[in-house]
Amino acid sequence: MKNKLTILYIMVAVSTASALLLTAVNELSRDVIMRNQERKLKSAVLDVLDISYDGKNPESSFNTNVIIKKIGDETIYLSKGQTVEDKSIDGIALILKGPGFWGPISMIIGINPGDFSIKGIEILEEQETPGLGARIEEAEFRDQFKGKYFNKKIVIQIKGKAPGPNDVSAITGASLTSKSFENIINKASRKLVEQITELTDG
């Protein structure tokens, strides 16, 4: 009986020590991690909207150039026109989310409001295979989307096939990640194009 109690005490002591230590570490680093994430989001928004910013302080450029708006439960980011009188919007950034091959992929996409041509794509989160699917993060893949049209169906083709006007090349060895990527964009396109048109017209 005494033996069993000792085991219990030791397990409780070790677990408590572990929990206390990790709570402290978590508490101390929470603000830094939150700031990192927010900064990453803001830099990504500025990147896809082609707005220049200071890498160490994206917040100031974000606050002066970007308006945050909600359509339903979607958050969209609008870049303001160049002058105060100019009330036009010269860029829209949307967060797109969907399932990847291994886990959720979320990305931010910048669009020109007039013709829906894509200004840029940045990946916020992905859990694809490092070196294969995770290459969706590489500029070589993402830059292919620049100038393609968000309001038309985008097709991700196997490398080497004759590309149509709205086609981009898939990542070799990561066909399923590429397919998921294509689905996320096209699904969002079907859902959001109309709403964006209403917003920019009105």
Add this chain to the structure above:
Amino acid sequence: MADQSEKGFAILTKGILKQNPTFKMVLGICTTLAVTNRVNNSIAMGVGTTFVLIFSCLCISSLRNYIPKRVRMAVHTIIIATFVVFVDIFLKAFFPIISKQIGPYVALIITNCIIMGRTESYASVNKPFDSMLDGLGMGLGYSLSLIAIASIREPLGFSTYMGFNVLGDWWTPWTLMVMPPGAFLVLGLYIWVLRSIYKEKK
């Protein structure tokens, strides 16, 4: 004193060649197969695992006389997991870029058999300082093995080394090398070569 440092040196170096955890004992193979398609990821994984190994061995060895035999595995796991979560939070807060690249694998360090193996077979019966050296040696052996495998896989599969293009355009990337079968092939070759050499010496 000379004896002491000689003994320490022997403990440290046995993990690198004689008892190399990856090639000799074939432990921790899951992560070895997963991260070795890039040299950079291998280095980050090696450093993380080595850190966890050193501190888990130190901690478990210091507590070895107080941990009841019947629950030692549970206690070891809690201690190892504590350090792994610590590494994960630390990377997220201060090295967000590395954390993003190897994030999913950091949590897998908990299940790395090298750590369970060393804490069970060495740290739980040896003095703290020796255990720490043993952890460091095994960690280095593991890291070097990962780098050795990645040094073959990355150039052949991506024609790059640590992200820099080394093989030029004439090389057609051998995609198989960056997929799981490539890892099995290269690992098998290393085990074969190293074991043949070691056998001759005996």
